[in-house]
Amino acid sequence: MNESIKNELGKLLVNQEALLDVLAKSHSSLNDYPELQDYLARKNPNVVNYNRALREGQFTKQEFLDEIGERLNWLAYELQPHIDMDFLTERVASLVGGDIEKIKALTIEEIGADLLSKLVxxxxxxxxSIQQSKPSYPFLATKGQVDHAFWKQSHLAYDAWSDGYQSHYKLTNYCQDKFDCKAPQSSVRFFRQFGDPRDIPEWREYAGFDDN
Incomplete structure (x- = not known):
């Protein structure tokens, strides 16, 4: 350590506010100092803004958690192509048979805690294993079944979604009527995150789309 580095470190050590600002940017490195970690978390400007929004009634804590849950649902969906879920499919199929609507009412006990723990x-x-820079598009999934009849026409489904068919129920009825296929449950989330498939180079190549 040269003198210049020692001088900078010395200045930081005697200036507690500056030191706290530096530590706050590396919050996870303070796991061995929980009280300091908690203090820095409360000091974070975004946390201050969050608490202010709660006090002002802009949203409730439960609404905030619901938004987190919605985002986690999408992230879990993005990870599905990287997971062999045949064991789960077989278990659920043994419970509901050909009635897909029954899946919505399955409980933890029915699916099995061991299977769900394995899934987690x-x-x-x-x-x-995934690279964050490369989104996992459902039409390029290598595991599970891909409804190519839908995804190759998903730009038209997107147009319908933009025109007001924004619930999965409405969109799938529209697709059945117009394209003779159902809209996957994930399609609405896909449109919300990625927008028009025509703007995605990977989709254009996949669908052989040419707007000329």
Whole structure:
């Protein structure tokens, strides 16, 4: 350590406010100092703004958690192509047969805690295997079934979604009437996150789309 570095470190050590600002930017490195970690979390400007919004009634804590849950649902959907979920499909199929609507009412006990625990572990492993810079598009999934009849026409489904068919129920009825296929449950989330498929180069190549 040269003198210049020592001088900068010395200035930081004697200036507690500056030191706290630096530490706040590396919050996860303070796991061994929980009280300091908690203090810095409360000092974070975004946390201050969050608490102010709560006090002013802009949203409730539950509404905030609901938004987090919605985002986590989408992230879990993005990870699905990286996970072999045949074991889960087989279990659910043994419970509901050909009645897909019954899936919505399945409980933890019915699916099985062991299977769900296995699924969570698989998600954990998949988190480290994906590259964040490359979105996982459902039409390019390598595992599971891809409804090519829908995804190759998803630009038209997007137009319908933009025109007001924004619930999955309305959109799938529209697609059945116009394209003789159903809209996947994930399609509405896909449109919300990625927008028009025509703006995605990977989709244009996949669908052989040419707007000329």
């Amino acid at each position: 572990n698989l998600y954990g492993g998949a988190l480290y």
